[in-house]
Amino acid sequence: MPFETVSEMRVRYAETDQMGVVYHANYLIWCEIGRTDFIRRAGRSYADLERDGVRLAVSDASLRYHASARYDDPIRVHTSLSSLGSRGMTFAYRIVRADTGALLVTASTALVSITTDGRLTAMPAEVRGWLASAQGGAGAGGAHAE
Amino acid sequence: MPFETVSEMRVRYAETDQMGVVYHANYLIWCEIGRTDFIRRAGRSYADLERDGVRLAVSDASLRYHASARYDDPIRVHTSLSSLGSRGMTFAYRIVRADTGALLVTASTALVSITTDGRLTAMPAEVRGWLASAQGGAGAGGAHAE
Amino acid sequence: MPFETVSEMRVRYAETDQMGVVYHANYLIWCEIGRTDFIRRAGRSYADLERDGVRLAVSDASLRYHASARYDDPIRVHTSLSSLGSRGMTFAYRIVRADTGALLVTASTALVSITTDGRLTAMPAEVRGWLASAQGGAGAGGAHAE
Amino acid sequence: MPFETVSEMRVRYAETDQMGVVYHANYLIWCEIGRTDFIRRAGRSYADLERDGVRLAVSDASLRYHASARYDDPIRVHTSLSSLGSRGMTFAYRIVRADTGALLVTASTALVSITTDGRLTAMPAEVRGWLASAQGGAGAGGAHAE
Numbered sequence: 103m104p105f106e107t108v109s110e111m112r113v114r115y116a117e118t119d120q121m122g123v124v125y126h127a128n129y130l131i132w133c134e135i136g137r138t139d140f141i142r143r144a145g146r147s148y149a150d151l152e153r154d155g156v157r158l159a160v161s162d163a164s165l166r167y168h169a170s171a172r173y174d175d176p177i178r179v180h181t182s183l184s185s186l187g188s189r190g191m192t193f194a195y196r197i198v199r200a201d202t203g204a205l206l207v208t209a210s211t212a213l214v215s216i217t218t219d220g221r222l223t224a225m226p227a228e229v230r231g232w233l234a235s236a237q238g239g240a241g242a243g244g245a246h247a248e
Numbered sequence: 249m250p251f252e253t254v255s256e257m258r259v260r261y262a263e264t265d266q267m268g269v270v271y272h273a274n275y276l277i278w279c280e281i282g283r284t285d286f287i288r289r290a291g292r293s294y295a296d297l298e299r300d301g302v303r304l305a306v307s308d309a310s311l312r313y314h315a316s317a318r319y320d321d322p323i324r325v326h327t328s329l330s331s332l333g334s335r336g337m338t339f340a341y342r343i344v345r346a347d348t349g350a351l352l353v354t355a356s357t358a359l360v361s362i363t364t365d366g367r368l369t370a371m372p373a374e375v376r377g378w379l380a381s382a383q384g385g386a387g388a389g390g391a392h393a394e
Numbered sequence: 395m396p397f398e399t400v401s402e403m404r405v406r407y408a409e410t411d412q413m414g415v416v417y418h419a420n421y422l423i424w425c426e427i428g429r430t431d432f433i434r435r436a437g438r439s440y441a442d443l444e445r446d447g448v449r450l451a452v453s454d455a456s457l458r459y460h461a462s463a464r465y466d467d468p469i470r471v472h473t474s475l476s477s478l479g480s481r482g483m484t485f486a487y488r489i490v491r492a493d494t495g496a497l498l499v500t501a502s503t504a505l506v507s508i509t510t511d512g513r514l515t516a517m518p519a520e521v522r523g524w525l526a527s528a529q530g531g532a533g534a535g536g537a538h539a540e
Numbered sequence: 541m542p543f544e545t546v547s548e549m550r551v552r553y554a555e556t557d558q559m560g561v562v563y564h565a566n567y568l569i570w571c572e573i574g575r576t577d578f579i580r581r582a583g584r585s586y587a588d589l590e591r592d593g594v595r596l597a598v599s600d601a602s603l604r605y606h607a608s609a610r611y612d613d614p615i616r617v618h619t620s621l622s623s624l625g626s627r628g629m630t631f632a633y634r635i636v637r638a639d640t641g642a643l644l645v646t647a648s649t650a651l652v653s654i655t656t657d658g659r660l661t662a663m664p665a666e667v668r669g670w671l672a673s674a675q676g677g678a679g680a681g682g683a684h685a686e
Contacts, residue, residue: 120558131273131406159267162310163309165308167309174439261417262572266413284553298611318587319587422565452605456601
């Protein structure tokens with residue numbers, strides 16, 4: 103069974119727009135929160151990785167909007183790693199309303215490993231190692247998240 | 249030649265992140281600015297359409313990130329209408345640095361026409377009419393934008 | 395002892411800027427989260443109040459920045475009600491790093507009660523009642539928050 | 541007559557919230573745009589200053605909200621320098637609707653000069669020099685802005 107993390111949050115007033123729903127760009131921010139939680143759970147925090155010179159930059163993103171989230175809704179972001187290479191990886195996200203389970207958004211983002219001055223580079227073997235373990239179904243500690 | 253609008257802006261400090269570049273979700277906001285300018289140029293302002301009960305909601309979005317924009321860079325968003333149906337349309341965007349012409353992001357967003365309570369509905373014939381004219385290469389006034 | 399709520403969150407990557415710290419406007423969003431939690435704890439959710447036609451609009455805000463929050467820092471927002479009138483109220487906020495306790499920002503925001511079309515109006519007596527209880531040191535259930 | 545810059549923009553859809561008006565934190569972003577234009581006009585771009593190691597961090601902010609801006613409204617930010625010291629300065633802002641002249645927000649932000657690692661430091665004499673000229677009523681070129 104694939105390793106998956108679940109991130110929880112409530113919709114902020116600032117995230118709504120005048121249509122009365124969450125502004126569509128904000129789901130990418132929630133995906134980033136999901137990815138951050140996934141990486142932390144799989145091995146080490148991304149904040150920590152950046153301090154070691156690792157940079158992961160988004161190279162592609164796609165989102166499909168199924169239903170709208172509204173102010174104060176409890177949200178759940180399910181994050182998994184759908185592919186992993188030496189210089190990058192792709193995450194998949196399923197964003198649902200936590201109380202009803204209604205599907206809101208499905209998304210994926212491809213990330214590439216870059217140097218601090220922006221050139222493509224291979225990820226450190228250690229990082230790739232624990233990401234591969236997570237993709238295979240086991241986190242750093244071998245347990246299923248959440 | 250397809251109708252295209254060009255929107256110009258400068259990168260705001262608030263739009264950068266700690267990687268020193270524009271945070272990736274913000275390009276969707278720039279696409280919205282491009283779309284707003286396109287619609288205004290093609291016929292009537294979207295603000296005006298909303299007052300008449302027309303709602304266009306994003307149903308799909310995809311972005312490819314080619315290079316990074318940085319604080320204070322002059323930006324140009326080229327927007328065109330790539331497809332048009334009775335209940336929706338797809339816009340295509342090309343975001344470049346205005347001074348060097350460097351390509352930053354290509355993107356597309358599909359929009360659907362909904363009622364004020366969120367159900368799919370056909371767009372008013374008038375709106376579809378001037379969007380079709382714009383797609384065919386002529387704005388409301390028949391002129392090429394910008 | 396004054397009623398106070400404590401809201402917890404982690405700094406999002408999207409909230410940083412190229413100075414490597416949280417962009418200063420984002421603290422106002424965290425204040426809103428604190429206020430939302432305070433109101434929910436004091437009586438009913440603000441989402442619920444809005445559905446009943448109550449609107450609270452920010453009329454004044456002031457912030458003092460003591461130290462910078464950084465990506466992934468655990469944050470705590472302490473929110474209390476510093477004054478309450480028939481048509482408005484003032485909230486005070488103390489934002490700290492949850493792990494070190496370091497003070498980041500102190501802030502206050504004044505809110506006014508408005509109708510759905512934007513005119514000043516008195517708050518419903520029920521709402522004012524439970525806010526007064528909260529200010530006096532007791533939430534809806536009489537208990538101290540968190 | 542005091543030197544003042546005028547920055548123009550249109551309200552973005554992303555800047556609205558479900559109350560149908562601009563979310564209150566976004567005015568701080570507009571103040572930053574005003575400040576950026578002021579600094580550029582007074583001497584050199586802030587982007588340029590940062591490359592030379594100058595950092596100006598917001599230490600205090602206060603805003604008074606008089607009326608609401610709405611989607612697509614044309615906005616004008618009037619920015620002036622209200623005080624200047626060796627280690628900091630205070631800017632004042634008046635944000636109005638460009639078409640009607642209606643006053644929306646008045647604000648001020650204090651900024652301090654810091655080193656790249658966050659300690660207080662005196663501003664370079666050159667920068668303080670042209671800011672003093674601007675405060676006295678003359679920009680770098682001696683002309684009144686806009």
